[in-house]
Amino acid sequence: MKNNFKISINGLSTLLMIFLLSSCQQAKQKTTMENKKPNILFLFADDQRSGTINALGNQEIITPNLDKLANKGVSFTNAYIMGGSSAAVCSPSRAMLMTGRHLYGIETQGWESPILENTESMPETFRKAGYTTFGTGKQHNGKAVFARGFSDGDEIFFGGMCDHWNVPVFHFDSTGKYDKKIPFIKKPGSNNNIDYIENCDHIIQGKHSSELFADAAIDFLRSHDNNKPFFAYVSFTAPHDPRSMPKEYEQMYDTSSISIPPNFLPEHPWDFGEFKIRDEMLAGFPRTKQEVKIHLRDYYAMITHMDAQIGRIIMALKESGEYENTIIVFSGDNGLAVGQHGLMGKQNLYExxxxxxxxxxxxxIPENEKREAFLYLFDIFPTLCELVNIKSPKTVQGQSFNASVKNADKSARKSMTYGYKEFMRAYRKGNFKLIEYFVKGERNSQFFNLEQDPFEKTNLFDQKEYSSNYLKMKKEMIQEMKIHSDTSLIYSQLKKELFK
Incomplete structure (x- = not known):
């Protein structure tokens, strides 16, 4: 009897000990989860301009998942890139995004704009702060900076553009070298027998790029250890050309129902310096309304297909249990003309x-709200750092717009300055915008009131009643150029003209 009593006491003691240990472990896990910083899911499009989301005013485009995201958060209608130092505008744009530095502050200019070791990138900062950093899709600023910033990844594309159905990508390389090449791959769509070497360790054939990158992100979300915060960067190559998508998405759009932009022109009124760039050769000269409608159909269809993949990613995030603790960001690397002002590409400074x-x-973050505050892409880095209470690196030049996120009356910036190569500069303050050109010895100026003329159709430069506004803004633009060390204009004729 005494032995049985002892056994019972011992058994109860063991059960009590197990219960206490389990309770302590659960309390510890709860405390860990409560103290864990918010995750970041950064969704990034390629060539998607402002005004291409249904919930934000474009009633012709189908974007149900981006609409839901807008309804759950804050949308900024005056978000901009600062311009570009090369025709591949996406390269410096992405360098600005990743470094938090302005156009004249990124150390390297040109087609790839690699980020040098002395500048800490956004994923590097989050990685140092204890985040798992995951990257998939287009990484256009060099392999070295990707290796420094990301602790995980898959289906990584280091090029600028590709056939969306034959994507040359890398699996994550823990050595950071990414130096494998696949030899003797016939270029997709090629009518000759010339083979080429692709910079990748595998090529995914038959799966669209948007689905490929979404699948990689979903796999990460399903396998990630939820005890540690993550920074996941999903960089699509859509809707960049060559535009292709599953047939059912193209069939969602009837070209006869697509509106021609109000600022459509058969030709740009003067040589803006980039008529022979690849983007401008995608449509014939002069532009026709029917051809522009076809381009818009494909552009919209690619965005709708990408939107569906974004929906899949967000669903996986919800299934992981991390949705409520995740900041979701959606943006793009630059806009695109697609028929506006007689242009097709992004090598200009129009809206x-x-x-x-x-x-x-x-x-x-407030829900279903819009903001008119100005922001640059390179302001995102310090903003996200502030939102999760991480200190921004000293190399960051952007300004946090966290106050604007929380309060519609707050704005970090009062004016915006833009540049393209050495022959185009623009400045905006309030509703007025100035663009200056000097191409092949010819000077042209444009002055717009964006409140009355959001499509930049009416040039007010020659109207006397606006001359004082123009001169004031020109003076302010010159001052901004000095502040930003815009040295690319030092020996150009445009600078001589502006500083008269």
């Missing part, structure tokens, strides 16, 4: 080419 979508949602 359609420098304006990008920007939506942010998540814990502590």
């Amino acid at each position: 359609h080419s420098i304006g990008v979508p920007f939506i942010i949602s998540g814990p502590g």
Whole structure:
């Protein structure tokens, strides 16, 4: 009897000990989860301009998942890139995004704009702060900076553009070298027998790029250890050309129902310096309304297909249990003309080419609100750092717009300055915008009131009643050029003209 009593006491003691240990472990896990910093899910489009989301005003485009994201967060209607130092505008744009530095502050200019070791990138900062950093899709600023910043990744594309159905990509390389090449791959669509070497360790054939990168992100979300915060960067190559998508998405759009942009022109009124660039050769000269409609159909269809993949990613995030603790960001690397002002590309400083979508949602962020505050892409880095209470690196030049996220009356910037190569500069303050050109010895100026003329159709430069506004803004633009050390204009004729 005594032995049985002892056994019972021992058994109860063991059960009590197990219960206490389990309770302590659960309490510890709960405390860990409560103290864990918010995750970041950064969704990034390629060539998607502002005004291409249904919930934000474009009633012709189908974007149900981006609409939901906008309804759950804050949308900024004046988000911009600062311009470009090469025709591959996406390269410096992405360098600005990743470094938080302005156009004249990124150390390298040109087609790839690699980020040097002395500048800490956004994923590097989050990695140092204890985040798992995951990257998939287009990485256009060099392999070295990707290796420094990302602790995980898959289906990584280091090029600028590709056939969306034959994507040359790398699996994550823990050595950071990414030096494998696949030899003797016939270029997709090629009518000759010339083979080429592709910079990748495998090529995914038959799966669209948007689905490929979404699948990689979903696999990460399903396998990630939720005890540690993550920074996941999903960089699509859509809707960049060559535009292709599953047939059912193209069939969602009837060209006869697509509106021609109000600022459509058969030709740009003067040589803006880039008529022979690849983007401008995608359509014939002069432009026709029917051809522009076809381009818009394909452009919209690619965005709709990408939107569906974004929906899949967000669903996986919800299934992981991390949705409520995740800040979701959606934006793009630059805009695109697609028929506006007689142009097709992004190598200009009109609103359609420098304006990008920007939506942010998540814990502590208001729902279903819009902001008119100005922001640059390179302001995102310090903003995200502030939102999760991480200190920005000293190399960051951007300004946090966290106050604007929380309060519609707050704005970090009062004016915006833009540049393209050495022959185009622009400046905006309030509703007025100035663009200056000097191409092949010819000077042209444009002055717009964007409140009355959002499509930049009416040039006010020659109207006397606006001359004082123009001169004031020109003076301010010159001052901004000095502040930003815009040295690329030192020996150019445009600078001589501006500083008269």
